[in-house]
Amino acid sequence: MKRISMAVLAAAGLVAIATPAAAQTRLNVGASIVNPMSDWGTGDKMGFGGNLGASFGLGTAPVRLRIEGSYEQTSHDAGIDGNTKVLGGMLNLVYPFQSKGNIRPYIIGGLGYNNTKVTVSSQSESKGAVGFGGGLGLQFAMSSANLYVEGRYLSHKADFGGGSVNFSQVPITVGLTFPIGGSKK
Numbered sequence: 001m002k003r004i005s006m007a008v009l010a011a012a013g014l015v016a017i018a019t020p021a022a023a024q025t026r027l028n029v030g031a032s033i034v035n036p037m038s039d040w041g042t043g044d045k046m047g048f049g050g051n052l053g054a055s056f057g058l059g060t061a062p063v064r065l066r067i068e069g070s071y072e073q074t075s076h077d078a079g080i081d082g083n084t085k086v087l088g089g090m091l092n093l094v095y096p097f098q099s100k101g102n103i104r105p106y107i108i109g110g111l112g113y114n115n116t117k118v119t120v121s122s123q124s125e126s127k128g129a130v131g132f133g134g135g136l137g138l139q140f141a142m143s144s145a146n147l148y149v150e151g152r153y154l155s156h157k158a159d160f161g162g163g164s165v166n167f168s169q170v171p172i173t174v175g176l177t178f179p180i181g182g183s184k185k
Contacts (some may be wrong), residue, residue: 114129
């Protein structure tokens with residue numbers, strides 16, 4: 001619990017630092033195809049997900065801070081009634097590479113907290129766990145909104161059925177970012 005409290009305080013501090021750069025604030029919304037891997041992938045099929053968040057410029061630093069919430073859902077393999085749902089929040093750093101033209105590649109990485117609910121038939125169990133992730137993306141500049149496509153590796157472990165289960169996934173996300181009250185970055 002102390003680690004989570006420290007992470008929340010660190011996030012609040014970073015947001016406070018980013019506040020003067022409010023003109024650089026962007027809202028992001030995306031939809032994902034979720035490819036479960038590791039332990040999760042052995043019992044579930046591909047699924048869907050979505051995210052909603054905001055990113056902030058950090059003054060003159062080349063990185064951005066992205067805070068986001070996400071939801072993913074997969075169904076169990078044939079013959080097993082039920083699904084797996086993950087509701088999470090992440091704090092990421094995004095580094096956009098300099099490029100010419102309207103396409104900008106970037107890398108993303110961060111830490112978060114996930115609540116995973118596994119349902120089999122009519123019984124379900126939920127567990128929370130700290131997770132991490134990282135990946136690559138492309139941002140396509142449009143008028144004031146930008147289109148983005150990214151692939152990430154996300155992972156967390158939770159104790160289910162008396163043992164630790166690895167919930168790793170590779171979501172492929174397509175989304176839009178919109179400026180909130182200021183410049184387009």
